[in-house]
Structures are given as structure tokens and as C-alpha cells.
Amino acid sequence: MNQIEKGFVYLRRRMVFSAAHRMFHPEVDDAVFGKCANLHGHNYVVEVVVRGRVHPQTGFVVDLKKLKDIMEEKIMSQLDHKNIDTDVPYFKNIVQSAENICIFIWQQLEGHIPDGAELFCVRLHETENNLVEYYG
Amino acid sequence: MNQIEKGFVYLRRRMVFSAAHRMFHPEVDDAVFGKCANLHGHNYVVEVVVRGRVHPQTGFVVDLKKLKDIMEEKIMSQLDHKNIDTDVPYFKNIVQSAENICIFIWQQLEGHIPDGAELFCVRLHETENNLVEYYG
Amino acid sequence: MNQIEKGFVYLRRRMVFSAAHRMFHPEVDDAVFGKCANLHGHNYVVEVVVRGRVHPQTGFVVDLKKLKDIMEEKIMSQLDHKNIDTDVPYFKNIVQSAENICIFIWQQLEGHIPDGAELFCVRLHETENNLVEYYG
Amino acid sequence: MNQIEKGFVYLRRRMVFSAAHRMFHPEVDDAVFGKCANLHGHNYVVEVVVRGRVHPQTGFVVDLKKLKDIMEEKIMSQLDHKNIDTDVPYFKNIVQSAENICIFIWQQLEGHIPDGAELFCVRLHETENNLVEYYG
Amino acid sequence: MNQIEKGFVYLRRRMVFSAAHRMFHPEVDDAVFGKCANLHGHNYVVEVVVRGRVHPQTGFVVDLKKLKDIMEEKIMSQLDHKNIDTDVPYFKNIVQSAENICIFIWQQLEGHIPDGAELFCVRLHETENNLVEYYG
Amino acid sequence: MNQIEKGFVYLRRRMVFSAAHRMFHPEVDDAVFGKCANLHGHNYVVEVVVRGRVHPQTGFVVDLKKLKDIMEEKIMSQLDHKNIDTDVPYFKNIVQSAENICIFIWQQLEGHIPDGAELFCVRLHETENNLVEYYG
Numbered sequence: 001m002n003q004i005e006k007g008f009v010y011l012r013r014r015m016v017f018s019a020a021h022r023m024f025h026p027e028v029d030d031a032v033f034g035k036c037a038n039l040h041g042h043n044y045v046v047e048v049v050v051r052g053r054v055h056p057q058t059g060f061v062v063d064l065k066k067l068k069d070i071m072e073e074k075i076m077s078q079l080d081h082k083n084i085d086t087d088v089p090y091f092k093n094i095v096q097s098a099e100n101i102c103i104f105i106w107q108q109l110e111g112h113i114p115d116g117a118e119l120f121c122v123r124l125h126e127t128e129n130n131l132v133e134y135y136g
Numbered sequence: 137m138n139q140i141e142k143g144f145v146y147l148r149r150r151m152v153f154s155a156a157h158r159m160f161h162p163e164v165d166d167a168v169f170g171k172c173a174n175l176h177g178h179n180y181v182v183e184v185v186v187r188g189r190v191h192p193q194t195g196f197v198v199d200l201k202k203l204k205d206i207m208e209e210k211i212m213s214q215l216d217h218k219n220i221d222t223d224v225p226y227f228k229n230i231v232q233s234a235e236n237i238c239i240f241i242w243q244q245l246e247g248h249i250p251d252g253a254e255l256f257c258v259r260l261h262e263t264e265n266n267l268v269e270y271y272g
Numbered sequence: 273m274n275q276i277e278k279g280f281v282y283l284r285r286r287m288v289f290s291a292a293h294r295m296f297h298p299e300v301d302d303a304v305f306g307k308c309a310n311l312h313g314h315n316y317v318v319e320v321v322v323r324g325r326v327h328p329q330t331g332f333v334v335d336l337k338k339l340k341d342i343m344e345e346k347i348m349s350q351l352d353h354k355n356i357d358t359d360v361p362y363f364k365n366i367v368q369s370a371e372n373i374c375i376f377i378w379q380q381l382e383g384h385i386p387d388g389a390e391l392f393c394v395r396l397h398e399t400e401n402n403l404v405e406y407y408g
Numbered sequence: 409m410n411q412i413e414k415g416f417v418y419l420r421r422r423m424v425f426s427a428a429h430r431m432f433h434p435e436v437d438d439a440v441f442g443k444c445a446n447l448h449g450h451n452y453v454v455e456v457v458v459r460g461r462v463h464p465q466t467g468f469v470v471d472l473k474k475l476k477d478i479m480e481e482k483i484m485s486q487l488d489h490k491n492i493d494t495d496v497p498y499f500k501n502i503v504q505s506a507e508n509i510c511i512f513i514w515q516q517l518e519g520h521i522p523d524g525a526e527l528f529c530v531r532l533h534e535t536e537n538n539l540v541e542y543y544g
Numbered sequence: 545m546n547q548i549e550k551g552f553v554y555l556r557r558r559m560v561f562s563a564a565h566r567m568f569h570p571e572v573d574d575a576v577f578g579k580c581a582n583l584h585g586h587n588y589v590v591e592v593v594v595r596g597r598v599h600p601q602t603g604f605v606v607d608l609k610k611l612k613d614i615m616e617e618k619i620m621s622q623l624d625h626k627n628i629d630t631d632v633p634y635f636k637n638i639v640q641s642a643e644n645i646c647i648f649i650w651q652q653l654e655g656h657i658p659d660g661a662e663l664f665c666v667r668l669h670e671t672e673n674n675l676v677e678y679y680g
Numbered sequence: 681m682n683q684i685e686k687g688f689v690y691l692r693r694r695m696v697f698s699a700a701h702r703m704f705h706p707e708v709d710d711a712v713f714g715k716c717a718n719l720h721g722h723n724y725v726v727e728v729v730v731r732g733r734v735h736p737q738t739g740f741v742v743d744l745k746k747l748k749d750i751m752e753e754k755i756m757s758q759l760d761h762k763n764i765d766t767d768v769p770y771f772k773n774i775v776q777s778a779e780n781i782c783i784f785i786w787q788q789l790e791g792h793i794p795d796g797a798e799l800f801c802v803r804l805h806e807t808e809n810n811l812v813e814y815y816g
Contacts, residue, residue, distance in 0.1 A: 009371045010405040016671065020564035020585040020627070025193050032194060034201060035625035041564040041585005043671055057297050058304060059369030064402065065306060081579040083564070097195030099145045127560065127587055130200065133146040152535065156428035156449040156491070161329050168330060170337060171489035177428040177449005179535055217443040219428070231331030235281045239326070263424065263451055266336065269282040288807065292700035292721040292763070307761035313700040313721005315807055353715035355700070399696065399723055417779045418813040433601050440602060442609060462783070465705050466712060467775030472810065473714060503603030507553045511598070538608065541554040569737050576738060578745060641739030643689045674744065677690040 008051045010120060011061045015071055016045050017080035021096040024085075028095075039085060045125035046075060046105060052117035066114040074108040098126040102134045110136070144187045146256060147197045151207055152181050153216035157232040160221075164231075175221060181261035182211060182241060188253035202250040210244040234262040238270045246272070280323045282392060283333045287343055288317050289352035293368040296357075300367075311357060317397035318347060318377060324389035338386040346380040370398040374406045382408070416459045418528060419469045423479055424453050425488035429504040432493075436503075447493060453533035454483060454513060460525035474522040482516040506534040510542045518544070552595045554664060555605045559615055560589050561624035565640040568629075572639075583629060589669035590619060590649060596661035610658040618652040642670040646678045654680070688731045690800060691741045695751055696725050697760035701776040704765075708775075719765060725805035726755060726785060732797035746794040754788040778806040782814045790816070 020041040023033035030037040048071060052061040082088060084096045094100050102124040113119050125131040156177040159169035166173040184207060188197040218224060220232045230236050238260040249255050261267040292313040295305035302309040320343060324333045350360060356368045366372050374396040385391050397403040428449040431441035438445040456479060460469040486496060492504045502508050510532040521527050533539040564585040567577035574581040592615060596605040626632060628640045638644050646668040657663050669675040700721040703713035710717040728751060732741040762768060764776045774780050782804040793799050805811040 006408055008407070009374065010407075011371070012403045012405070014401040018584045018586050018671065020583050023195070025195070028193050032199075038625050038631070039564050039627040040562045040625040041587075042562050043585075043587045054369070054371045054375070057300050057367070059295070059297070059367030059372045061371055061404070063304075081582050081584040083583040087582070095193070095195030097190070099147070099190045099197055100195045102145065103190070127562065129150040131148045132197070133148070135144070135146075136142055154448045154450050154535065156447050159331070161331070164329050168335075174489050174495070175428050175491040176426045176489040177451075178426050179449075179451045217446050217448040219447040223446070231329070233326070233331030235283070235326045235333055236331045238281065263426065265286040267284045268333070269284070271280070271282075272278055290720045290722050290807065292719050310761050310767070311700050311763040312698045312761040313723075314698050315721075315723045353718050353720040355719040359718070399698065414816055416815070417782065418815075419779070420811045420813070422809040431603070433603070436601050440607075462777070462779045465708050465775070467703070467705070467777030467780045469779055469812070471712075503601070505598070505603030507555070507598045507605055508603045510553065537558040539556045540605070541556070543552070543554075544550055567739070569739070572737050576743075639737070639739030641734070643691070643734045643741055644739045646689065647734070673694040675692045676741070677692070679688070679690075680686055 007053060009054055009061045010049055010051045011064075011067075011117075012047050012049045013064065013067055013071065014045060014047045015076060016043055017076055018043050019079050019082050019084050021084040021101075023095060023097065025095050039083075042126050044079070044101070046071075047121075047123040047125075048075075048105075048109060048119070049121035049123070050113050050117040051120045052115070055115070060115070062113065062115045062117040070109065070112050070114065074112060075105055078108065098124055098130065098132045099134075102132045106134050106136060141187075143189060145190055145197045146185055146187045147200075147203075147253075148183050148185045149200065149203055149207065150181060150183045151212060152179055153212055154179050155215050155218050155220050157220040157237075159231060159233065161231050175219075178262050180215070180237070182207075183257075183259040183261075184211075184241075184245060184255070185257035185259070186249050186253040187256045188251070191251070196251070198249065198251045198253040206245065206248050206250065210248060211241055214244065234260055234266065234268045235270075238268045242270050242272060277323075279325060281326055281333045282321055282323045283336075283339075283389075284319050284321045285336065285339055285343060286317060286319045287348060288315055289348055290315050291351050291354050291356050293356040293373075295367060295369065297367050311355075314398050316351070316373070318343075319393075319395040319397075320347075320377075320381060320391070321393035321395070322385050322389040323392045324387070327387070332387070334385065334387045334389040342381065342384050342386065346384060347377055350380065370396055370402065370404045371406075374404045378406050378408060413459075415461060417462055417469045418457055418459045419472075419475075419525075420455050420457045421472065421475055421479065422453060422455045423484060424451055425484055426451050427487050427490050427492050429492040429509075431503060431505065433503050447491075450534050452487070452509070454479075455529075455531040455533075456483075456513075456517065456527070457529040457531070458521050458525040459528045460523070463523070468523070470521065470523045470525040478517065478520050478522065482520060483513055486516065506532055506538065506540045507542075510540045514542050514544060551597060553598055553605045554593055554595045555608075555611075555661075556591050556593045557608065557611055557615065558589060558591045559620060560587055561620055562587050563623050563626050563628050565628040565645075567639060567641065569639050583627075586670050588623070588645070590615075591665075591667040591669075592619075592649075592653065592663070593665040593667070594657050594661040595664045596659070599659075604659070606657065606659045606661040614653065614656050614658065618656060619649055622652065642668055642674065642676045643678075646676045650678050650680060687733060689734055689741045690729055690731045691744075691747075691797075692727050692729045693744065693747055693751065694725060694727045695756060696723055697756055698723050699759050699762050699764050701764040701781075703775060703777065705775050719763075722806050724759070724781070726751075727801075727803040727805075728755075728785075728789060728799070729801035729803070730793050730797040731800045732795070735795070740795070742793065742795045742797040750789065750792050750794065754792060755785055758788065778804055778810065778812045779814075782812045786814050786816060
């Protein structure tokens with residue numbers, strides 16, 4: 001179950017990565033993707049939300065240092081300063097939409113949240129006007 | 137049901153409109169509304185959240201171009217650079233609170249979200265400190 | 273129950289307070305807290321979300337003036353321009369993590385929301401990259 | 409002379425006011441003003457920049473409390489929650505453009521900066537995309 | 545001369561474009577450019593500042609509609625949703641640094657500011673932490 | 681001379697540090713400092729502006745990596761997660777105002793800007809409403 005539950009604290013950590021992408025699918029006409037069919041790029045803002053109960057001694061839901069390390073390894077090293085079109089094997093046959101990049105990040109993180117906390121949501125801002133969220 | 141469900145992606149599109157409004161109700165004393173009883177204005181930031189499953193070929197929850205067109209027609213053309221007090225018939229007998237403008241926007245959009253996606257939430261920022269959300 | 277319900281409007285009010293804090297627990301090694309073991313400070317951004325039905329005459333979920341007064345009394349007067357380490361008795365034996373400050377704010381507000389509205393969420397931004405949320 | 413000088417510190421104070429306005433001039437066709445000819449409104453963000461030398465004991469260029477009071481009296485009480493079109497006599501015969509509102513604010517403040525500091529710049533954001541600056 | 549002068553109003557218009565780029569020069573080792581040697585991308589925020597005297601009837605320094613049209617033609621159509629590395633001839637032999645993109649934008653605009661206003665500054669944000677400015 | 685000159689590019693790098701401070705001077709009454717006389721804290725945003733001519737091969741005004749290293753050493757290691765009141769010797773006899781912290785940062789950086797670029801401005805945001813600037 002994925003709805004808001006009593007007693008949990010939700011912690012959100014934000015990072016920014018810069019990447020090139022283009023929208024392409026062999027069976028879809030480029031016109032569907034408009035100007036996004038051309039290779040371009042974004043400063044993607046990613047927010048990872050985890051939830052758990054507060055540890056009575058540390059006061060933490062999760063050790064932020066560990067969460068940052070996981071995000072560096074699973075998100076930043078894969079996507080930051082990359083051309084998603086050629087550098088990220090996952091997108092070889094998957095359209096590089098914000099929706100799919102968000103699901104990719106979820107899959108990268110799932111099972112790797114430290115300290116017994118639970119991955120709750122991945123939010124990806126493509127521009128200041130467009131964002132997508134995924135809850136698994 | 138309106139809670140967070142597995143497998144969905146939530147897409148949020150943001151637009152800004154500038155409008156004048158005042159708080160007024162024939163049976164309410166102006167003092168209740170304080171300085172908001174005087175005609176003034178805002179840069180309202182509206183965020184429309186739709187949800188759906190990702191299309192396997194386009195990678196989209198919804199075609200953003202179509203969503204933008206709907207938002208232009210149903211929100212911007214109604215509210216941008218308007219005096220809500222005199223230009224929007226809906227508010228003839230309804231107080232022009234952020235809450236009611238948010239519900240108005242929901243009603244404008246309901247049934248018009250393209251590509252089988254579902255309207256999930258309308259969020260309206262009146263100032264950088266105040267916002268309201270409505271889930272239908 | 274605390275999940276999203278039909279017919280409600282959610283209103284979020286944002287305030288900022290500046291406070292000093294440090295991470296400390298007598299049974300936890302300072303190394304666990306890293307540089308946060310040293311007294312430092314933040315501009316904390318707090319968002320209080322209440323929900324309720326819109327009053328047919330005022331158009332309000334809650335009278336914002338009353339909500340602001342409650343937040344001034346229960347949050348700002350306790351935390352703004354304070355050293356949480358020495359000035360806030362609640363944290364005498366409780367680690368001053370963002371998580372615990374968020375829960376403290378919830379407990380301060382609970383039962384004090386005016387006009388029959390319900391406290392729904394407290395969100396606390398410690399920096400532009402870290403935030404926590406609590407739903408009771 | 410108004411250029412950047414050595415030894416000065418420049419202090420910028422930001423406030424936000426909400427006002428209705430419209431673009432109108434008896435000798436100008438409404439088409440010149442486009443949709444801005446219709447009464448609408450903004451959350452105007454005003455930044456006042458003063459400059460001076462740092463006082464050796466207080467460490468201040470200007471007592472911020474006094475500066476805030478002047479800005480409340482000279483800007484906020486004149487413009488916040490007002491309809492500039494009808495509530496501000498200065499604009500009876502002057503177009504309510506961002507440029508002119510910025511100059512109006514400068515004239516309101518000139519000669520009233522406390523503690524021997526100098527008014528250096530008034531900056532007015534009409535939207536997140538448009539701003540004007542005036543240096544006297 | 546390019547310094548701040550009395551009587552002028554400075555108007556700043558902001559736009560955002562999304563582009564891919566990489567840092568490359570045939571005589572410079574890739575290591576100098578670090579991870580920026582790899583093709584990646586940004587949401588570039590460009591601010592164009594023009595200055596002039598306020599027209600007594602329109603209240604404008606410059607007709608914003610005309611300025612937007614020039615910026616669309618000279619900036620957006622050249623850079624938005626482009627791969628600067630292959631799509632913009634100017635950068636065939638010029639490193640695609642933020643500095644050089646900023647100068648490119650200046651050169652694109654110079655001589656094209658409408659209504660007798662003067663191009664004063666081009667500011668380019670590459671990320672939320674890095675920006676460059678050019679005054680000609 | 682410190683005014684805007686032709687041919688230069690100005691590069692601004694932004695960092696954030698979290699610190700505790702209080703306003704105190706032995707010869708000034710605490711009442712002058714109001715609530716700021718109490719130890720509290722901020723997320724200070726510092727922007728360092730350097731200027732120079734663009735290197736024809738690298739396209740840089742300054743190697744950003746080197747500038748970041750200098751800022752880490754001269755600003756962050758001195759102020760981040762510190763109690764300015766007790767941890768920074770410079771402020772033993774100097775009031776910890778934003779003005780003086782800004783001047784301190786200038787003095788820390790002066791003479792250490794790499795690649796022949798020139799330190800032009802230090803800007804320090806204490807809150808989202810207050811900032812100070814210093815040009816030497």
C-alpha cells in the first residue's frame with residue numbers, strides 16, 4: 001500500500017543533473033514529438049521521497065549521508081552530464097520521456113534505501129513548468 | 137477513489153495568469169475580508185495534475201501539447217488579464233476566494249483531459265505564501 | 273484516516289523562521305551527525321496544510337488571519353530567532369533533527385486549527401535540498 | 409553620479425504587494441496595450457537598494473527596522489491590496505506601466521532613507537519574466 | 545559608455561531555452577573540461593536588459609511585444625530545443641561555454657532592439673548556481 | 681575603478697552555507713539589534729562575481745573548478761556549519777551583521793581569484809528578503 005500513513009515522516013532529498021535527450025521511437029512519427037524530436041537538454045531536478053519512523057536516538061528517518069551516496073551512485077553517475085540518447089543503455093528501446101526517466105530512477109533506487117526506510121515517490125522536474133511523479 | 141495508486145505516473149503542468157479580484161458577499165461584512173475586500177490582483181500560479189499509465193510508444197501519460205491547449209482554452213482564456221469581479225460570470229454569486237477559483241478551474245477541466253488520462257488535482261498559488269489544492 | 277478525500281480543499285500557509293540548532297544525543301557519537309554536530313543555523317521554511325470544506329459565504333476553508341495568528345503563536349514565537357539547543361525546552365532530551373522539529377510543530381498546532389478545519393500536514397524545509405513532511 | 413563606488417555596501421530589501429492595474433492613456437489606442445488594457449492584477453515584487461558605509465558599532469548600513477517602516481509607509485500603504493486605477497491619485501494622468509510604478513516608488517522613497525544611507529535603485533518585478541529598474 | 549545613467553529605466557525580459565552542448569576545442573585536452581566534455585544539456589535562462597527613457601504616453605521603455613518577438617527570432621529559434629554542437633553554425637569553431645553563448649546572444653540582438661531603446665546586458669544562467677553576464 | 685567595462689564577461693558562482701550568528705557589540709544596547717541579539721541562524725546564499733576576458737581556447741573567464749575550490753577553502757570551510765559567534769576569530773570584535781560577513785568574504789577571496797580574473801562583487805543573501813553586496 002502506498003497511501004499516506006500515520007506516524008511516518010517523509011523525507012525529500014533534491015538533486016539536479018544536466019543531460020541531453022531527444023524523443024524518438026521507431027514506430028512513432030517525429031511530428032508527434034514536435035521540437036522534442038531534436039536532441040536538446042535540461043537541468044533535471046530530481047526529488048526522492050522516502051518514508052519511515054524516526055529513530056529515537058539519531059532523530060533520523062534515514063541517514064542523509066547514506067541517502068546522498070545512493071543517489072550519487074544510482075542517479076547522478078548514470079545521468080549527470082550524459083547524453084541519455086547514447087550513454088544510458090536502459091533507453092536503447094525506451095522513449096526518453098520525463099515519465100520514463102522518472103520510472104528508471106525509481107527502478108534504480110528500489111531496494112537500495114538505507115536504514116529500513118521505504119522508497120515512497122520519485123519526482124522529476126524537466127522544466128520549471130513540467131514535472132512528473134511516480135509512486136512505484 | 138482519489139488516492140495514490142500503483143503504476144500511475146502523475147504529470148503536473150504549471151501556468152501563470154494575472155487577474156484582479158476582490159472578496160465580496162452580500163451577506164458578509166467587509167471587515168471579515170479585511171484588505172482583500174478592496175479590488176486588488178495577483179499573479180496566480182496554477183498547477184494541473186493528471187495521472188495515467190505511460191503509453192508504450194510515445195512514453196507519455198498525456199500529450200503535453202494537447203494538455204496545454206486545454207489549459208489555454210479552459211483556464212487562461214477565462215482568467216488571464218481579467219477582472220474576475222466583472223469578467224467571469226461564474227463568480228457573479230460566488231466569492232472570489234482562492235478556494236473557489238481552484239474549484240472553478242477543476243470544473244472547467246473535468247471531462248476534458250485528453251488521451252484517457254484522469255484529472256487528479258488542481259493547485260492554485262495566490263501568493264508565494266498561500267496555496268490551495270482541490271482533488272474533486 | 274488521513275488520505276485524500278473528495279470535496280475537501282487543502283490550504284497551505286508558508287512561513288520562514290531563522291534558528292540555530294545542532295545535532296546531539298548523549299548516546300550517539302558526534303561522528304554520526306558529521307558537521308551537523310556543530311552549532312549552526314537555517315532559514316527554516318514551514319508549510320502548514322489544513323483541509324476542510326469551503327464555507328458558502330466567506331469562500332474560506334479557514335480564516336487565513338486566524339491561521340496566521342495561530343502559526344505566529346505556536347511556531348514563530350517558539351522558534352524564530354531562537355537557539356533551539358538552549359531556548360526550546362521540548363528539545364532538552366530530543367535530537368533537534370528536521371524530523372523532530374516537524375513533529376514538534378505538528379504537536380504545537382494540533383487541536384488549534386480554527387473554523388473546524390483539520391490539520392493535515394506539516395512540511396519543513398531545512399535547506400533548499402532537504403525537506404520533511406509529517407501527517408500526524 | 410550613480411555608479412558603483414568603493415567602500416560602500418549595498419543593501420537590498422524585498423517586499424511583495426498585490427494590486428490591480430490596467431494600461432490606459434486617453435491618446436493611445438487600447439490595441440497598443442493588448443490584453444493589458446483590461447483591468448487585471450499582479451503580485452508585484454519590489455526591491456529597494458540603498459547604499460552607505462557600515463557603521464562601526466552596529467555593523468549596519470541602515471537600521472533594517474527603520475527601512476522596513478519607511479517601505480511600509482511609502483510603498484505598501486499606497487499600493488498593497490489597491491486598485492492602482494482608482495486608488496492611487498498619482499496615476500490619474502500617468503499610465504500604470506511597471507516603468508511608471510517603479511519611478512513612483514523611487515519618488516515616494518527619495519529623501520526618506522534613514523541613517524544617512526542613499527537610495528540607489530528601485531527594482532520592480534511585475535511577473536517572474538518581466539522586471540524594471542530605476543536609479544533616479 | 546555603459547555605466548548606470550540617470551533618468552533611464554532598465555527593463556529585463558526573461559526566457560528559458562533547452563539545449564544540448566559539450567565543451568570541446570581541438571587544441572585543448574578534454575580533461576580541462578572535465579565531465580562537461582561529454583554532450584549534456586541545460587535549461588538555460590536568458591535575461592535581456594534594455595534601457596531607455598519612458599515614453600510619455602505608452603509608459604513603456606520598449607514595447608514588450610516587439611522585444612519578445614525579437615528574442616523569439618534571435619534567441620529562441622536559434623537555440624531552443626537544439627544541439628548547439630551540431631545545429632548552431634556560430635559554434636563550429638568556438639567553444640560552447642556559457643560565456644560564449646552569452647556573447648553570441650548579445651551579437652544576435654545588437655542593433656535589433658526596438659523603439660530606440662539600447663541593449664544594456666545579456667545574462668545567461670546555465671544552472672541555478674552559475675551565471676554569466678555580458679555588457680558588450 | 682570598479683564600474684562596468686566593455687569586453688568583460690562577469691561570472692557569478694552561487695553557494696549556500698548554514699551558520700549560527702547573533703548581533704552583539706559591547707557598546708551597543710541589545711534593543712538596537714532586536715530579536716537578532718539572540719543567537720539564531722540562516723542558510724546564507726553567497727554569490728561571488730568575477731570578471732575577465734574570455735580565453736580563446738577554453739571559452740572560460742575562469743576555470744570554474746578552480747573557483748569552486750577557492751570558494752570551498754576561503755568561504756565554506758570557514759563558515760559552513762559554524763557558529764560565527766564562537767568559531768570565526770575575525771568576528772571576535774566585529775559585529776556579525778550581513779554587511780560585515782560580506783566584507784569578510786571579500787577579504788578572504790581578494791588576491792585568490794585564479795586565471796587572472798578579477799574579483800568584482802560579493803553578494804550575500806541572509807534571507808529571501810534581505811541581501812547585501814560589496815564591491816571592495
